[in-house]
Every structure is written in C-alpha cells, then in structure tokens.
Amino acid sequence: MLELEQELWNKGYKNIACIDEVGRGCLAGDVVACAIILPIDLLIEGVKDSKKLSPKKRESLYEQIYKSAVAVGIGSVDSKTIDKINIKNSTIIAMEKALEALKDGYGNHVNPDYILVDAEKLTIDIPQMSIIKGDEKCHGIAAASIVAKVYRDRKCEEEWAHMYPEYGFEKHKGYGTKAHIEAIKKYGPCPIHRDSFLTKIISKKDDLQRGD
Structure with missing residues (x-):
C-alpha cells in the first residue's frame, strides 16, 4: 500500500500529508477528519480501511500510528454547521482544519509539501491528489482513517453518550x-x-x- 507514497518520495517530497474523514453518513455529531504525516518508507502492519477492522484492532493500531507519526492533526465540523453548508462542504472544511492542526510530538506545526486525500479536493495551495477509495489504496490514508475513527468513537462514548x-x-x-x-x-x-x-x-x- 506504499506505492503512491513511494512514488512521491522518489520525486523529493518528504512531508506527505494523508487525509481521511469519518462520520460523513451519521445522523448526529461531528464529521471528523485526520491528517497524518508518516516517516518515509514506514509500513505499519495491519493498517487498512478502518471500517474493515475490529474496534480492538483499531485501538491497537491507533496507538502505533500516533507513536510512529511525524505529525498528526484532527479537524471537525459540528452538526449545526453541517445543516447550514451541507456535508460535502463540511467534510472539506474538517480536512483543511486537520491540515492546519498538523503537529509533531513536541507540539510544533509541520507543513506538508504534498497531500493525498480521500475522494475530495481541498481549496489550499499545496500540491494534492484526490484518490477514490483512498483508504483501500494508500497506506497513509488508511492510517488517517483509523485515527479519525478512534477519535470520533471515543467522543461518542466519552462525551455524547453521557450528555444524551x-x-x-x-x-x-x-x-x-x-x-x-x-x-x-x-x-x-x-x-x-x-x-x-x-x-x-x-x-x-x-x-x-x-x-x-
């Protein structure tokens, strides 16, 4: 699953941000996106589309991904905004927020030099590639899908379930x-x-x- 990243690394790109979202089809709650930059040539065994993993496996991989990542960013858009501007626009905004939030383990912002994004085109001035079913074809996007899924699931369990x-x-x-x-x-x-x-x-x- 590293073919796309490998091609870009070979062209001289170093900080490739891979982005995916979760919660697009939900009836409630935020749509959440994750942007992630992984080290060159890193392949984390077991990483694939988060929907194809058990909750226990996602949790385990979430920890591995966070420990290994060069930088991680989370972005979200709430339900009221989704109602106002629709889910597609909200998804794009959540993805762009995730990029803006990219930080390394020391809290320093990391600027990507290329973006691989699942099925959307972002309105930012950074070279990018939109990949249909990116979480099945790109290791980094699959990793982003896992982080976004675990982050949102925890919000469901630890916040929204107690509120309502x-x-x-x-x-x-x-x-x-x-x-x-x-x-x-x-x-x-x-x-x-x-x-x-x-x-x-x-x-x-x-x-x-x-x-x-």
Whole structure:
C-alpha cells in the first residue's frame, strides 16, 4: 500500500500529508477528519480501511500510528454547521482544519509539501491528489482513517453518550441503526442531531419535540 507514497518520495517530497474523514453518513455529531504525516518508507502492519477492522484492532493500531507519526492533526465540523453548508462542504472544511492542526510530538506545526486525500479536493495551495477509495489504496490514508475513527468513537462514548444517554451513542456512534432511529422517534432529535439528515425519519410536527 506504499506505492503512491513511494512514488512521491522518489520525486523529493518528504512531508506527505494523508487525509481521511469519518462520520460523513451519521445522523448526529461531528464529521471528523485526520491528517497524518508518516516517516518515509514506514509500513505499519495491519493498517487498512478502518471500517474493515475490529474496534480492538483499531485501538491497537491507533496507538502505533500516533507513536510512529511525524505529525498528526484532527479537524471537525459540528452538526449545526453541517445543516447550514451541507456535508460535502463540511467534510472539506474538517480536512483543511486537520491540515492546519498538523503537529509533531513536541507540539510544533509541520507543513506538508504534498497531500493525498480521500475522494475530495481541498481549496489550499499545496500540491494534492484526490484518490477514490483512498483508504483501500494508500497506506497513509488508511492510517488517517483509523485515527479519525478512534477519535470520533471515543467522543461518542466519552462525551455524547453521557450528555444524551437515551440515544445510545456509545453503541451506534451516531449512525442510522434501527435502535437509533427508534430513539429519535421516541425522544425527538437532540442538539447534536443533523436536522437535514432526519427529514425522512421525523415530520415537522415531530421536530418541535426536540430533546434537551
């Protein structure tokens, strides 16, 4: 999975930032992006698309990736902004925020000289390549997908599940499972639900019964 990075390293690029997001299809919560720069020629065994890994394996790889990375950055956009500007624009903003947040282990900002991004084009003046299904084709993007997934899952479990316990965010992580949809119908949407994603689930009348 290092073919793309290897080609760029051979051309003289050193700080290749790979970017992916998670939470794009959720009914609630932030969309979260991770930007990551890994050392040249590093291949972490087991790294692949986060959706194909067990939670336990993701947690293990998350720790390995963080310890090995040259720099890591996280960016997120909340549900209210998603409702205002749509999920695609919010995803791009989250990715650009992740790039701006790239820091090494000492807290120093690291500037990338090339960007590999999963399926999007960013509005920044750095050479970039958009890769469809990048988390299946690029080692760095797969690593970014794992970090983003673990970061967002922890937010679901440690923050949102405690703020809104009736919805079960620790279980479904905001995705549209049967249990989640039933909770929305029973309690109404809570403040972190994406109203623009709920139009087929609740009526305008139901929307007035918003949970606290």
